[in-house]
Amino acid sequence: MVGIGFRKDFAKDFLSTTTLRPDFIEVAPENWIGIGGFWKKKLHEALEKYPLYTHGLSLSIGSPDELDFELLKGVKKFLTETGACVYSEHLSYSKCDNAHVYDLLPIPFTSDAVKHISKRIQTVQDFLERKIAIEIVSYYSPVAAEMSEIEFVNAILEEADCDLLLDVNNIYVNGFNHAYNPNTFIDALPLERVAYIHMAGHDQVSETLIIDTHGEAIIDPVYDLFEYTMNQLQRDVPVLLERDFNIPHLSELQHEMDRLKKIKVTSLTKEFHGIHR
Amino acid sequence: MAYIDSTQKYQRMLSNYTRTGIEAKIPGTKQEGIARYRTMIYNVVNDSLSTAYPLAKKLLTKDEWDNMVQHYFSSHACVSPYLWKMPFEFFEFVKENESELLTKYPFLSDLLLYEWVEIEVFMMEDVEVSFSKIGSIASDALVLNPSCILQYFQYPVYSKVATEITSSNQAHYFMLTHRNPETNLVRFMEVAPMFARMIELLDERPFTIEELTNQFSTESKIEISQTIKTNIESFFKKCLTKEIILGFKN
Known part of the structure; x- marks a missing residue:
């Protein structure tokens, strides 16, 4: 399955034509909770056609602040009402000292953060009565790290016993920004926990920095890393194409989704032939 | 640590x-x-x-x-x-x-509020209300569209270009912003203080025009003439056309 992030920017075209033909859609609950009128109608139109995956923005799972149970209640209600298949969030924080910053800040890679966040993920899973998938975010600077990124991520996945949302573009971006081999990073992840994959474009802003903008087409090296990931995974995991800005003609998004699907099918078929040779 | x-x-x-x-x-x-x-x-x-x-x-x-x-x-x-x-x-x-x-x-705060109210009305959650499309404007209780906000302003930020607003424009203005239930478009309508009070009452529960008129007359201690009564009925007929009033109490 290959899906698309359902954006208000292209909702009307998407719903009134067959140019874009995803297997599922994804939304951020925070953008749709508590709204009615035009957009609620459009969301319902989309839900009549496509299964829903969700990707939270504001839970701030890595925050030193208390968990926002009011938000969680809203998320739980939204997941129930929409019949969402998956709820995922970011391994980052976006709220601190009771102030939302509406973006994803990097958490210090420390053992006390591992304990703190793992417990919070467990609390969220208990509250929502479902396993959640946690995304490794792109980051542009480490912050007071006491361990490596992979040690940090794996310790949380293990201790929280949650699923992994593997954003392949993020691994590429982080590999570039922090000078590590993204293939090696993927090899070191507990791939059995991968429940969901994200793919997106990015923007290189300097010789040493890539920003994860979701505003460009996916580049070939990220497709290559996706192929590598699928070869390692050998499982049919749902894949999402994220495009949040600089939206092109929908046929271009469909072309990207077709390419992702082709890579997936080829990777899985390769193994099939291997088994039977 | x-x-x-x-x-x-x-x-x-x-x-x-x-x-x-x-x-x-x-x-x-x-x-x-x-x-x-x-x-x-x-x-x-x-x-x-x-x-x-x-x-x-x-x-x-x-x-x-x-x-x-x-x-x-x-x-x-x-x-x-x-x-x-x-x-x-x-x-x-x-x-x-x-x-x-x-x-x-001085009108900046009103201008921001005017712009915010449009967003709020466009986005606000749907509220289901029970009403009938068939009824008499003159005698049945009116059901207000729940997707609406009545707002008080000191400056006519909704009808004048901001750069043209001066202190001489300062007065009491009431604006009714509502979302059409069919098109989901947001519309604005300036209303007189008397109608603003009647809309406030309708926001609490359905009233007939006669009840609204009597209530307003009691509160304001103003005797309502036949001409004003005719204006009130015309106003609510207009509201019904614009779906500010959705219909009549079942």
Whole structure:
């Protein structure tokens, strides 16, 4: 399955034509909770056609602040009402000292953060009565790290016993920004926990920095890393194409989704032939 | 070491830096990357406010707008997890904290509120109400469209270009903003104080025009003439056409 992030920017075209033909859609609950009128109608139109995956923005799972149970209640209600298949969030924080910053800040890679966040993920899973998938975010600077990124991520996945949302573009971006081999990073992840994959474009802003903008087409090296990931995974995991800005003609998004699907099918078929040779 | 003593401190320093721009010496960071967070976060907030308040932004100079946004984001803790609701906090902040700008532009607070109300009505949750399309405007209880907001203004920000508003325009204005249940489009209508009070009453429960008229007459101690009664009926007929009044109580 290959899906698309359902954006208000292209909702009307998407719903009134067959140019874009995803297997599922994804939304951020925070953008749709508590709204009615035009957009609620459009969301319902989309839900009549496509299964829903969700990707939270504001839970701030890595925050030193208390968990926002009011938000969680809203998320739980939204997941129930929409019949969402998956709820995922970011391994980052976006709220601190009771102030939302509406973006994803990097958490210090420390053992006390591992304990703190793992417990919070467990609390969220208990509250929502479902396993959640946690995304490794792109980051542009480490912050007071006491361990490596992979040690940090794996310790949380293990201790929280949650699923992994593997954003392949993020691994590429982080590999570039922090000078590590993204293939090696993927090899070191507990791939059995991968429940969901994200793919997106990015923007290189300097010789040493890539920003994860979701505003460009996916580049070939990220497709290559996706192929590598699928070869390692050998499982049919749902894949999402994220495009949040600089939206092109929908046929271009469909072309990207077709390419992702082709890579997936080829990777899985390769193994099939291997088994039977 | 406890979480509260170490990791949390650096998280607070980074978060505070992204809001205020005041540099913090956090160990093990890369300057270029950290600066990007500040820029990206400021842009998210500024874009959201610029989209919500295009008229206010157009009214102010670039420096006035930038300083106001910077003042807001660095000194106000945004409490809403929903980005689309954050601009309402901006309106409240400006009303309480931007006395210099409010002196220069006395209608700024009204302008921001006018722009916010449009967003709020467009986005507000659907509320199901029971009503019948068949009935008599003269004798049946009227059911108000729940997707509407009645707002008081001191300046006619909804009918005049902001740059043309002067202190001589200061008066009492009531605006009814509603969302059409079929088209979901938001529409504005200026209403007289008497009709504003009647709409307030209808927001509590359905009333007949006669009940509304009697209630208003009692409260205001104004005798309602036959001409005014005819005007009231015309007003509510218009409201019914515009689906501000959805119909009649079952």
